[in-house]
Amino acid sequence: MSPMILNTIEVILNGLMAGVMYALVALGFVLIFKASGIFNYAQGVMALFAALTLVGFQTGQVPFSHLINVVFGTNYHHWSSGINSFLAILLTMLVMVGLAWLVERVVLRHLVNQEQIILFMATIGLAFFMEGLGDLMWGANIKVLDVGLPSGGSFWWEDVTREWASEGSEYYGMYIDVLDVWAAGIAIVLVIALTIFSQYTKTGRALRAVADDHQAALTVGISLRTIWVVVWSIAGFVALVAGIMWGSKSGIQFSLSLIALKALPVLILGGFTSIPGAIIGGLIIGVGEKLFEFGIGPLIGGATENWFAYVLALIFLMFRPQGLFGDKIIERV
Amino acid sequence: MNTAQNTGDALLSLKNISLSFGGVKALTDISFDILKGEIRAIIGPNGAGKSSMLNVINGFYHPQQGEVWFNGSLRGPLKPHEIARQGIARTFQNIALFKGMSTLDNLMTGRITKMNTNIFWQAIWKGKAEKEELEHREKVEHIIDFLEIQAIRKTPVGRLPYGLQKRVELGRALAAESKLLLLDEPMAGMNVEEKEDMCRFVLDVHEEFGTTIALIEHDMGVVMDIADRVVVLDYGKKIGDGYPDDVRADQNVIDAYLGVSHD
Amino acid sequence: MKLKTLSAAAIAATMALGSGAVSADLTFPSLSYRTGPYAPNGIPFADGYADYFTLLNERDGGIGGAKINFIECETGYNTEKGVECYESTKGEGSLVYQPLSTGITYQLIPKATADGIPVHSMGYGRTSAANGKIFSHIFNYPGTYWDAASIIVKHILDQEGGDASDKTIALVYHNSAYGKEPIRTLEELSKKHGFKLTLLAVDHPGQEQKSQWLQIRRERPDYVLMWGWGVMNQVAIQEAANIRYPMDKFIGVWWSSSENDVIPAGDGANGYKAINFHGVGDGFAIYDDIKKYVVDAGKAAGDGTNLGTVLYNRGMYAAMLAAEAARTAQEIHGVADITPAQMRDGMEALKIDQARMAELGLANFGPDINVSCESHGGPGQAAIQQWDASAKKWTLITDFTGADRDVVDALIAEDSAAFAAENNITARSCS
């Protein structure tokens, strides 16, 4: 194969990998939207918050140390030199479940049956709140996250693909980041786990019932409140996973919350209500924007990815206004 | 079958209308007409295609086959709002009011096809826009008086009870001063008194404004009382057409509809 | 209705709190950003800036006998908040502003000039403000982005034995006013030295840079320069490590030169270089005093863990330069309680040699400072630092050297002339 073709394959491959990372974020949005019709603006901040909490536990930080020190004139920073990653993840999950419970209890409960835009706005308030809370709890400085995931380009893949190049051509082999491969694996496990959960557990079936028809689910005795806590907990878990994967690259910092912006085009492309949609939407966006950046980008000055993802989604929408896998919109009078 | 094929007097005539949705036939080869000044009822069991029929008349659905003649000329593939402009107004089976707006504004919106000051005058307001607004306000106030809804003039319609909403919706359709008024189950879900009120309004409208009316209604008593002529649909096909008494006596209709309607 | 008026008055009163009365002290405002996407960089700088002034107050009782009134105002790196901070603090007799963001600096260039308050955009902001004839109140010593670009290229020339004509240099830049700054200089230098220049823009915030680094991996430029900021830095260094780009050929500007940028990439960042205009580490005499008078006395702005980091040093350096300028102003005008106008004179006459640096406890911390009426850019000198991942330490690997003045000065003259023409400014005479 000529390097030209190999390069294109490489771009597509890396686009797919980037797409998986986008899909990881989009998944959290879809879960909540499907179960409660809420477009959860705070999903990105949840990822940041979860990751911050994880690192906080890992390194044994004292939460709110800054506040405590200012108020009481003390000087606490750490309560231990750190704990096991696995344990820290469990603890973080507990915090996220607690958060889900609080969100339902304090906010959502009072907004049942409100219009979508009101609920959306409430999640914006939540995002603001958690941004402040996360920083106040753990500090705004950058944190290094290490849960033992490998990273860096794969040598093996480089060697394998170098063989594919036609004789005599100077080809370095194909690049793929091991961390991305892990992310893809984790995403697959996550989706399988979610599917099993929703197919084979009682709560999962209740979840699907609510997603299908709120009223009907209520009449057969499913508690909407419990469902909301469960689904926000799951979304919290997904946010944690997304936070770990993205945070491993860049360190845990405020900007992590901005990954939500990468998920939005994926959402409109895949449809707000479809888990496979989120995955396939992510892959399409990932590949599309990478190919465009490589093919057309240099001609028009580059840095096209941010807007091209949206334009791509927009083009799809013109043909399917409800997204690729969204529920069909039926207009009637 | 005593269909009067006298298109000279017909305000609207439908010729061989067929409509289907992805293979499912909703209407099959239906022809009938509505004469100027009459009250025409469309009846039939649930799923007979009555609402689809109205949707064809006001252009929300475009039939695959057939012709619609309105006011003496063949109608092209127009958009619903263009058809509204030609003089067809309607109410909806499930109330389709503008919930965020007041009764007054809903009625004023009904007159939208008659208003035409341009955006610059509207921005300035004083002058043309205000004058036009006041002219139409007079007309709308007349309808408000007529429907006896003065007290709820400024109330957002979302807060009104069902019966009043139905009345406001009728008002909105009346405000359009249309040539043809389509009423989709105007009395559905009402109690006897509300139905009587609504009947009175429909008849008064007919008398006072001379509006041609086509209505869908389930309550046979009402239909027989107020309709001049009746067309009967079943499974998307026309199975009867004529004066109320004739239709009532038609065996096809009895079999298909009257016999099983009160299940 | 009375209640409404009352509460309105209360709101008005609290709003006005921001613009307080003029005090008799030397007021140094700090427009810091300890929150928002760039907080990790803003915190150490703000700590260093604050701690140095605290040190002067605690140890020397201020500057030349006048106490320092230090006010911090949070901008979150946001221009509107920065404007609010400027307006609310300028009434207190603020002597000099360190705006700390490109957006706020551009805001303040005309505004502060009109208000007669000097601005010190140290190594950022508008490069052509180095032309003191046009920009009377704006200072950007000790060096500008164009100096940085030129010095980095000089370093590359040194590495390549003086000839880079067959080399390719890629610039990975933040797609913003800041990131675009070096392009013109690099283009000039590429003409002069014959190297090929590739430009790769990264859109804000820059968490996804696969495309850019795949391209770098494919084209294998001999050197990669980076004008990055915030999360872009960490991701770029991580990606460079991932594609196993030789890190000692990857050189960042001084805003891509902090510990924050390299630590997340771990060992992969080993050997990464960056340009810097001041010393690194805490091996300076002044740190003994800071520990003694500030940290141990419980008066530190942060938790004390930042001491000796690159950005803490930079904040401290900025404060030192401001304090020295104030001292110079006091000497020129013979008063302890100087005004912003006198502060400006002090900044324009600022001279710091190595002897003075040693006195300050900062021996060899930076180049000699020499500001003049014509040149507000100071010496335009900087050094290259390199990251040692195992020791988690930066070390300066070159001396402080100057830029290619022929190239840079011409560009400054051209750009400042354009600004002057657009804004009807006539150049001051500096004789």
Place this chain on the structure above:
Amino acid sequence: MFYRESGDFKSSYAADQQTFPIKFDRIAIYAFVAFLFLVVPFFINDYWEKSIILPVLVWSLAALGLNILTGYCGQVSLGTGGFMAVGAYASYKLTTSFPEMNMFLVIIMSGGITALVGIVFGLPSLRIKGFYLAVATLAAQFFLVWLFNKVPWFYNYSASGMITVPERTVFGVAVTGSNAPPWATYLFCLIFVVVFALIARNLTRGRLGRSWMAIRDMDIAAEIIGVAPLSAKLSAFAISSFYIGLSGALFFSIYLGAAEPTEAFGIDKSFLVLFMIIIGGLGSIFGSFIGAAFMFLLPVLFKNIMVGGFGWPTDMVQHLIFMLVGGLIMFFLIVEPHGLAQLWRVTKEKLRLWPFPH
């Protein structure tokens, strides 16, 4: 007690449909506008101008614009930042290309150019609805900002891509640049805000406004009763963009004086304006103002209390402000989901009846 409408009878429809039907409101608002025009200019200083009043005026105009589109016509847009950028760059190009052009005309024309761009990006709304449309408008946001960043013509080929407004005068008084006195910039913006708030009121109470609201409340029924969706939606996009363009032009040329697309007109601005109208009240002109004031002034107020008053560390205060603002948004939504304007209306209704609530 003082606030009542009894005895305030309307004898004509014209009197009945005026903007402030209650006499007390009318007098209060006239007095307030007179205060803004005749008193404030004599007392305004730099701090109040640049930190409080100009931003509130500019954001109010943007909120008004978005409210026309989202609040009145029901089309959620997240492209506000991008459209503001169009206004800003249009005003920059106009002032630098035609130095003699009157500033009023420059700002109006910037709005006009933005309206044209708005129509183009409004086209997808004919097919796409709800959140899908909202996210689709982000395409406008990112593309426009990218464009202004990338094409040197827009920033007159300056080295960094920053744009800086040159000094321009109106009636011999500078309104842009650093020498503009606070009262001049204030009055300049105030005139725009008052005039265009009035125009917004006029547009929304007549035929156009009703056609927008009909589309918002039930688009299919609206079409069937005679509202043309194409012209209703596109006119909403055009007029909304016009307002946002005005606000962008004022934001850049009067308020800030210098700007850079990525930072000044980023996505966070789009969200900010959306927050303003939801908090203030969708479909309410008054709500646009109150929302803009709330979202902009609340953080400043908290900051001044906590940093200026209590002397707490700035970063901690900022975190607390985030939590407080977020908490308040949720609180207000729970108390009154339809925004502060609705809360105000309800309070007024109660006030009318006071002290006899039944």
